[in-house]
Amino acid sequence: MDPLRRSPSPCPSSRPSSPRTPPCEMLGHVGIDAVLDQLKIKAMKMGFEFNIMVVGQSGLGKSTMVNTLFKSKVWKTTLPGLVPPIPQTLQLHSVTHIIEEKGVKLKLTVTDTPGFGDQINNDKCLRPLDIECLQRLCRTVNVVPVIARADSLTIEERDAFRRRIQQNMRAHCIDVYPQRCFDEDINDKILNSKIRDRIPFAVVGADREHVVDGRCILGRKTKWGVIEVENMAHCEFPLLRDLLIRSHLQDLKDITHNVHYENYRVVRLNESHLLPRGPGWVNLAPASPGQLTTPGQLTTACRRARDDSEDGF
Numbered sequence: 001m002d003p004l005r006r007s008p009s010p011c012p013s014s015r016p017s018s019p020r021t022p023p024c025e026m027l028g029h030v031g032i033d034a035v036l037d038q039l040k041i042k043a044m045k046m047g048f049e050f051n052i053m054v055v056g057q058s059g060l061g062k063s064t065m066v067n068t069l070f071k072s073k074v075w076k077t078t079l080p081g082l083v084p085p086i087p088q089t090l091q092l093h094s095v096t097h098i099i100e101e102k103g104v105k106l107k108l109t110v111t112d113t114p115g116f117g118d119q120i121n122n123d124k125c126l127r128p129l130d131i132e133c134l135q136r137l138c139r140t141v142n143v144v145p146v147i148a149r150a151d152s153l154t155i156e157e158r159d160a161f162r163r164r165i166q167q168n169m170r171a172h173c174i175d176v177y178p179q180r181c182f183d184e185d186i187n188d189k190i191l192n193s194k195i196r197d198r199i200p201f202a203v204v205g206a207d208r209e210h211v212v213d214g215r216c217i218l219g220r221k222t223k224w225g226v227i228e229v230e231n232m233a234h235c236e237f238p239l240l241r242d243l244l245i246r247s248h249l250q251d252l253k254d255i256t257h258n259v260h261y262e263n264y265r266v267v268r269l270n271e272s273h274l275l276p277r278g279p280g281w282v283n284l285a286p287a288s289p290g291q292l293t294t295p296g297q298l299t300t301a302c303r304r305a306r307d308d309s310e311d312g313f
Contacts, residue, residue: 047106049253052108053141056116058114063112064206064207070245071218096108117129125165126168126169134176139260140264142256144243151220198236203236219234
């Protein structure tokens with residue numbers, strides 16, 4: 001088994017039981033275990049939703065990477081050798097598709113940022129625009145940085161580039177996913193520490209298959225051979241795929257909903273002065289990097305906010 005992969009938990013948002021609430025001894029079968037079957041049936045009917053925003057310069061292979069992640073034509077790619085026109089504005093562009101696998105439906109929305117940083121010199125590791133963008137984004141969404149087109153670097157260059165990016169992120173307090181403050185137990189801490197050591201992932205995207213030694217391989221064909229996207233000896237795309245889809249997808253959704261959105265909602269309520277300035281007033285400024293509110297603390301704050309604003313909200 002891949003060392004960075006964990007089995008999906010039947011209850012992704014579960015947390016260790018509090019020592020103040022010991023388990024109650026049961027005298028017989030009640031049927032609580034049937035809840036898992038009910039959740040599975042409901043999930044199969046309702047499906048899931050997942051939103052991804054890809055940020056980066058034109059020509060880095062963002063569209064190809066998304067297509068490779070879900071092994072489908074989610075986004076139209078530019079033909080090789082064809083330079084796309086430079087957009088006049090940085091207007092966001094989103095597409096939504098329904099992807100189904102073994103009866104499980106996923107409503108996927110992908111948002112692109114055309115023209116981001118196309119006119120800025122990219123000689124250094126992280127540009128000031130990258131730093132500013134990452135600092136803002138990590139306060140409101142889960143950020144997973146990658147090194148695009150990693151096949152253009154040698155192994156030594158790739159590792160050195162990764163270390164420089166990690167140093168820059170630490171220096172500028174950019175807290176990317178998975179955040180340390182949300183590790184629920186020792187197993188999560190061990191697993192997520194291994195992931196954090198490998199971020200940013202060095203990835204190669206490809207949406208075409210090639211025959212190699214009688215096998216159909218997803219990869220990029222070059223003069224020297226085929227770069228296999230799902231081969232860890234060639235790139236780290238499997239780690240990115242496992243993180244986003246196979247092991248942490250529900251955790252990404254939970255943190256977005258329970259932390260980032262609630263944080264944003266309370267801030268907006270404070271700014272609009274809908275909450276009375278009383279004993280329960282919540283003066284929650286945007287969380288600075290490295291100081292994200294833990295789910296337990298945020299739940300308490302939001303409960304106080306709702307109690308104080310029942311008459312006005």
